[in-house]
Amino acid sequence: xxxxxxxxxxxxxFSVNAGLFRPRQVLHAVxxxxxxxxxxxxxxxxxxxxxxxxxLARMLLGLTPPSAGSIFIDGxxxxxxxxxDLARRVQPVFQDPYSSLNPRRTVASIxxxxxxxxxxxTKAQRRQQAIEMLDRVGLxxxxxxxxxxxxxxxxxxxxxxxxxxxxxPEIVVCDEPTSALDxxxxxxxxxxxxxxxxxxxLTYVFISHNLAVVEHIATxxxxxxxxxxxxxxxxxxxxxxxxxPYTQALLASVLTPDTTLGIPExxxxxxxxxxxxxxxxxxxxxRCPQRHAGCDERRPELVDTGASRVACHLYSAATTQ
Amino acid sequence: xxxETVLEVQGLHVDIPVASGVLxxxxxxxxxxxxxxxxxxxxxxxxxxxxTSLALMDLLPRAAVRRATxxxxxxxxxxxxSRSRINALRGDRMAMIFQEPMTALNPAxxxxxxxxxxxxxxxxxxxADARSRAVxxxxxVGIASAAKRLGQYPHQLSxxxxxxxxxxxxxxxxxELLIADEPxxxxxxxxxxxxxxxxxDLQQELGIAMVLITHDLGVVARIADRVAVMYAGxxxxxxxxxxxxxxxxxPYTVGLLSCIPVPGxxxxxGKLGTIPGVVPSLVGDLQGCSFRDRCAxxxxxxSRTIPLRESQAGQQWRCVxxxxxxxxx
Numbered sequence: 277x278x279x280x281x282x283x284x285x286x287x288x289x290f291s292v293n294a295g296l297f298r299p300r301q302v303l304h305a306v307x308x309x310x311x312x313x314x315x316x317x318x319x320x321x322x323x324x325x326x327x328x329x330x331x332l333a334r335m336l337l338g339l340t341p342p343s344a345g346s347i348f349i350d351g352x353x354x355x356x357x358x359x360x361d362l363a364r365r366v367q368p369v370f371q372d373p374y375s376s377l378n379p380r381r382t383v384a385s386i387x388x389x390x391x392x393x394x395x396x397x398t399k400a401q402r403r404q405q406a407i408e409m410l411d412r413v414g415l416x417x418x419x420x421x422x423x424x425x426x427x428x429x430x431x432x433x434x435x436x437x438x439x440x441x442x443x444x445p446e447i448v449v450c451d452e453p454t455s456a457l458d459x460x461x462x463x464x465x466x467x468x469x470x471x472x473x474x475x476x477x478l479t480y481v482f483i484s485h486n487l488a489v490v491e492h493i494a495t496x497x498x499x500x501x502x503x504x505x506x507x508x509x510x511x512x513x514x515x516x517x518x519x520x521p522y523t524q525a526l527l528a529s530v531l532t533p534d535t536t537l538g539i540p541e542x543x544x545x546x547x548x549x550x551x552x553x554x555x556x557x558x559x560x561x562x563r564c565p566q567r568h569a570g571c572d573e574r575r576p577e578l579v580d581t582g583a584s585r586v587a588c589h590l591y592s593a594a595t596t597q
Numbered sequence: 598x599x600x601e602t603v604l605e606v607q608g609l610h611v612d613i614p615v616a617s618g619v620l621x622x623x624x625x626x627x628x629x630x631x632x633x634x635x636x637x638x639x640x641x642x643x644x645x646x647x648x649t650s651l652a653l654m655d656l657l658p659r660a661a662v663r664r665a666t667x668x669x670x671x672x673x674x675x676x677x678x679s680r681s682r683i684n685a686l687r688g689d690r691m692a693m694i695f696q697e698p699m700t701a702l703n704p705a706x707x708x709x710x711x712x713x714x715x716x717x718x719x720x721x722x723x724x725a726d727a728r729s730r731a732v733x734x735x736x737x738v739g740i741a742s743a744a745k746r747l748g749q750y751p752h753q754l755s756x757x758x759x760x761x762x763x764x765x766x767x768x769x770x771x772x773e774l775l776i777a778d779e780p781x782x783x784x785x786x787x788x789x790x791x792x793x794x795x796x797x798d799l800q801q802e803l804g805i806a807m808v809l810i811t812h813d814l815g816v817v818a819r820i821a822d823r824v825a826v827m828y829a830g831x832x833x834x835x836x837x838x839x840x841x842x843x844x845x846x847x848p849y850t851v852g853l854l855s856c857i858p859v860p861g862x863x864x865x866x867g868k869l870g871t872i873p874g875v876v877p878s879l880v881g882d883l884q885g886c887s888f889r890d891r892c893a894x895x896x897x898x899x900s901r902t903i904p905l906r907e908s909q910a911g912q913q914w915r916c917v918x919x920x921x922x923x924x925x926x
Contacts, residue, residue: 324785324786324787324788325756325785428875429642458641458642458812459641459812459813459814459853459856459857460641460852460853460856460871460872462856463856463857463858463869463870463871464871466858466869467868467869467871470866470868485785485786486786487786487860488815488857488858488859488860489858491858491860491865492858492860492863492865492866492867492869493865493866511865512865515860515861525787526786526787527860528790529786529787529789529790530786530815530860531789531790531793531813531815531816531818531819532815532818532859532860532861532862533814533815533817533818533842533854533857533859534818534819534842535818535819535838535839535842535843537818537819538819539790539793539794539797539819539820540790540819541790541794542787542790542791544787544791
C-alpha cells in the first residue's frame with residue numbers, strides 16, 4: 277500500500293494520579309499501534325471508552341507527541357516537520373460542535389483563522405475564501421457574520437469542517453464528528469464528508485464508536501482495545517467475517533432497526549477493562565468467551581490471516597512460518 | 598403479554614412562559630402503557646420526550662404549567678392528587694432512571710445508603726431488611742460481590758455498573774411503572790446491549806410497565822412493544838413497533854428511518870436520506886402540522902387541523918395524506 281499517513285509502533289503514556297497517598301501510576305493509553313491509510317482512503321478507528329482512539333487521533337494531528345514510535349506523512353517523519361507544515365497537511369474535525377468553536381468570533385473569522393495564521397493573501401482575500409468554503413459546506417453567505425451561539429449543532433459542525441478544509445489539507449482526522457448530533461443531522465454531515473472527500477481528494481481518519489456509521493464511510497477499519505489494535509481489515513471483510521472475539525461482540529452489539537431480532541447477547545460478562553491495570557497476557561481475555569489456556573500468559577501479536585490482521589491466540593497458533 | 602393499563606395519558610400539555618411568549622414543549626400528547634409492555638418515546642433533540650417524562654413524574658421546572666385531559670396511574674388521577682400523594686407514589690410505585698449515571702447518583706453517599714434511603718422512607722423498613730433487599734436487587738441486576746458494593750461510592754464504579762445501580766435503586770420499592778430516560782445512551786455499545794437486556798428481562802419477570810425514552814431507533818426496534826414518535830412536542834405517529842418499522846406512515850418517521858446507515862443494507866459510501874430544514878419554534882400560537890416546512894408532500898391543508906388516521910393494525914398518525922396517497926410514494 278502506498279500509505280499517505282502511517283503510524284509505526286506508537287506509544288503514549290500518561291502519568292496519572294491514582295488517589296490520595298498513592299504513588300502516581302502509568303496509564304498506557306496507546307500501547308504499540310501501527311496503522312496506515314492510503315491516499316483517498318478512509319480509515320475507520322473503532323473502540324469503546326478507554327481504548328485509546330482519541331489519544332491516537334491527537335498524535336496523528338500533532339497535538340500530543342508520542343512517547344515512542346513515529347508518524348510518517350508521505351514518507352516524511354513528522355517529528356522533524358515544522359508545526360505549520362504539519363497543520364497544512366493534517367486538520368481536525370472534533371466531536372463537540374459546542375466547544376470546538378470560539379463563541380466570541382464570527383463564523384467567517386473562525387473559518388478564516390487558519391489562513392490568518394499561515395499568512396495567506398490579504399484580509400479581504402481570506403474572508404472571501406472563508407465565505408466560499410462555508411458555501412461549499414452548505415452555509416450560505418448570510419451565516420458569515422453570525423456567532424456560533426446563533427447556530428444549531430449541525431451548522432456548527434459544518435463550520436468546523438469548513439475551518440478544517442480552508443487550508444486544503446490532504447488528511448482530515450475526524451474524532452467522533454457526528455456523535456453529538458441528531459440522527460437526521462448526522463446523515464447530512466456524513467453525506468457532506470463523503471462529497472467533500474471526492475471533491476478535494478481527501479484522506480480521512482474517522483474515529484467513532486458508532487459501527488454503523490463507520491461501516492458506511494470507512495474503506496478500512498482498525499478495532500482498538502485497551503491501547504492496541506486487535507483487528508485490522510477492509511470494511512467489508514471486517515463486517516462480514518470479524519475474527520477477533522472482541523470485534524465479534526462489538527458487531528453483535530450494533531442495534532440495527534430490525535424488530536425481529538431482539539436484544540443481542542454479547543457474551544462478554546460483567547468485568548470491565550481498567551486501562552490503569554490491564555490484564556496480563558491478552559488484554560481482552562477476562563471478558564473473552566473463547567479464552568483458553570495461555571491467554572493470560574502471552575500477549576498476542578497482530579498476525580496476517582489472509583484478508584485481515586488479528587491479535588488473538590486463536591489465530592497466532594494457526595499461522596505457519 | 599400485556600395486562601391492565603398502568604399509565605393512561607390523554608391530551609398532555611406543558612407550557613412554559615419565556616421572554617418571547619409561551620413555549621409549548623409538549624402538545625396534546627396521548628398514549629397508554631400496560632403491565633409488561635414497553636412503550637418507547639422516540640424523537641430527536643427538542644421533540645419533548647424528556648419533558649413528557651418529567652411531566653408524568655411531576656418533576657417539571659417551577660415555571661412550567663402542566664395540564665392534561667387524563668393522567669391516570671392504575672386508575673388514580675395524578676392531576677388531582679395532592680403533593681404528598683405524588684411524593685408517596687414517586688420512587689415507590691412510579692420510578693425513574695435518568696440518562697447520566699455519572700451525575701444522577703449522589704457522589705457523597707455510598708451506594709448502599711442511596712439504595713436504602715427511599716425504601717426505608719416509603720416502606721418504613723428496618724435497616725437490616727432494607728440492606729438485605731438492596732443486596733438481593735444488586736445481585737438481580739447482575740452485580741457480583743453485592744454486599745461489598747454497598748460500601749462503595751459511585752466514583753468507584755464504571756458507567757455500566759452505575760447504571761445497574763440506578764436500575765436497582767429504581768426497583769427497590771417494587772414499582773409498577775418504570776420511566777427510563779435514555780438509559781443506555783451514555784454507555785459503551787457492548788454495555789448498552791447488556792443494560793437493555795437487563796431491563797427487558799426484569800420487566801418480563803416483574804410485570805412492570807416501562808416507558809423508555811430514546812433518540813436511537815435501533816434501541817426502539819429491539820426493545821419496544823409500542824412506539825410513539827415525537828416531533829416538535831407532538832406525537833406524530835404511534836403504534837405497535839413491528840408496524841411502525843415495517844410501514845411507517847408519517848413523513849417524519851419515514852425520513853428518520855431513511856437517515857440511519859444500516860450495515861449490510863445501506864450501500865456504503867452512498868447518500869443517506871436526510872430531512873432538510875430545522876425544527877420550528879415552539880413559542881406562541883401553533884397551527885397545523887409542525888413538520889410542513891420540511892415535508893416533501895406539504896399542501897395548503899397542512900396549515901389547518903390535521904386529521905388523525907388509523908390503520909387496521911392499530912397504528913395511528915396525523916397527516917393530511919390519505920393512506921392511498923402515502924402508499925403511492
